[in-house]
Amino acid sequence: MKKCHIAYLACTAALMGTGLGAAPPVADHTVHVVHPGESIQKAVDAAQPGDTVLLTYGTYHESVDVSTPGLTLRGVGRGTVLEPAAGTASAAPSTAPSTGSGAAKGSKGTKAATSCAASGNGICVVGTKNHNVDSVTIASLKVTGFAKTGVYATEADGLTVRRVTAEKNGVWGIATEQSVHGLFHDNTARDNGDAGLFLANSVKEELGATDTEGTVVEHNRLEGNRIGVTVRRLRNLTLAGNQLTGNCAGVFVVGDENKPKAGFVTVRDNRIERNNKSCPKTARLDALQGTGIVLTGAEDSLVTHNVIKDNVGKSPLSGGIVLFKSFVGTTSDRNLISDNLLRRNSPDLVNTDTGKGNTFEGNSCRTSKPAGLC
Template sequence: MMKARIAYLVCAAALLAVGLGAAPPAGAGAFPRAHVVLPGESIQRAVDAAGPGDTVFLAPGTYHESVKVTTPGITLRGSGESTVIEPGTTKAANSCAEGGNGICVVGTKDHDVKGVTVASLTVTGFARTGVFGMATDGLTVRNVTAVKNGVWGIAAERSVRSVFRMNTARDNGDAGLFLANTIKEEAGAADTEGTLVEHNRLEDNRIGITVRRLRNLTVAENHLTGNCAGVFVVGDENKPKAGAMTLRGNHIARNNKSCPKTARLDALQGSGIVLTGAEDTLVTHNRITGNVGTSPMSGGIVLFKSFVGTTSERNRITGNVLEGNAPADLVNADTGTGNTFDGNHCRASRPAGMC
């Protein structure tokens, strides 16, 4: 045990010496510290002891607990997929565990928690969400594998300037990656101030990526397959509307799992990209193939009125490659104005003439 601890301390010191991670926030100590956790030890205790700029390293192994992060500027980093966080067997010790979540990064109503990174670990088996961020600014989640969580693999609400990069979310009950303004009240779409979702793998979830009531973000170069729907952009009657985002360079193939109807959403199957109640969104240079289903929202790229009947407007669908999607590669089932389809490589559309 002592030899293992020394080895990981040496590793941690070396990583910090070469400058991994962001620079410490203003006001942090001159020398960021490394806190090393071994299997059987408490991650939460190390996180609570960490200050802004510090890194908590998790050795390979399985940890049975939920972890709540409220300190700005810290990094929680595992050793790759071999670092596994699962639900604890004892009574819940914090609100993250009580909510059925694995890792929670949480600010307050008045103050976002800034500059937190969660990286290089697996989180699995939680009743609700693997990694959950609320009221965050500059949250980074990268190289995280979120598997078989009850609702969402990775989720964030009331958050700005987030980065979700090179994660894998698989076999989660709802969305692999879920981003929203807020889930507890009605409100207009929030400006994410440039949130970036890129190079993630979303597989065998209900929905690969859900973007709900948000504006000003980019979803780029992700791989989505085996879900009921690939990318779902959700708006409604609230103002401002969802939209003003870019969906670019994603590979979306065979999202043909069948998911039953819910109280707020029709049955899903065979949907590549769906826009409902969205405006001013650019959908470009995506490759969308083999998405086949019998849902009202089935097809390669689909514009559809929202659950409450709000139309999509001024969206531009351009330069995409679509093959083998059914009932069609492009489907415009919306009555909104200003939506354009141009320069796409496809064979069939509804209505005809958009290819």
């Protein structure tokens, strides 16, 4: 493995009476350069907080666990590709993916940490309940063909995932649990078995919604997945400026009977078109086709200034924007659906929820169920 050692030194001299003052040097950071055929995991394990592991152009047959705070793992674009190692399970077409994460919680150097990558995920960012892994960045690479998830994180604080292509993974393209302050920017998630982007409190425990403390999902492209983006049992999160097309459904904001409820989610300025792929019914969800945005069991959320066109299907969840009473009977309350442009959806607006305080105003649309929402 080659290393490029880069030192950042700063020295400022200032006249202070009859003496000179100098700022202390900034800590050194190392760039660990990895070539195809070399071990990414070995470079990650050798890295210190603040280091970068740089993957050069080519294909790597490996899964990777990351638990070093401040680490950047990046490639040189879509020409840097991670695929499953020979002899490990790769993704197969899935119409009813597992709802489990397949990722145990642990720390660097433990059997628990290595089990995340070993269980069919591509890149794992793994903290613990007692110690989040902070400020990790995954950037400029492609993860494809993994049995479970392309990029998976748990107990992460300040995770950034940008310019990553997550394609043809068995369950999720990019997924997080129990994580806060995330930024998911300029990624492409395509043809994954379930959601392109999946963000949740926990898939293994029945818990109330957790506060993401301002996680942002922006300027991503989600296409050909079962669901473009799923936000499950979370609060305080923004989806903005994304493009969603060719999925069975565009966006799901999902809550349930636990407290606090899911909510305070903003869905704005997205373009959601032709999400007409057909996906069969699963144990947890009805058949999907022609669905733009669904709110179910959510409160105090804002859906605004989205362009939603040509989402056509015959599912109970079909429509441009749909308020749907959750399958466990929890209502959606006090949500504002405003100033969206909707055309040629079937129908444009749907409200089958019995919750209180939901408001539809200023939307440009032509059809609704019940009539009168436009």
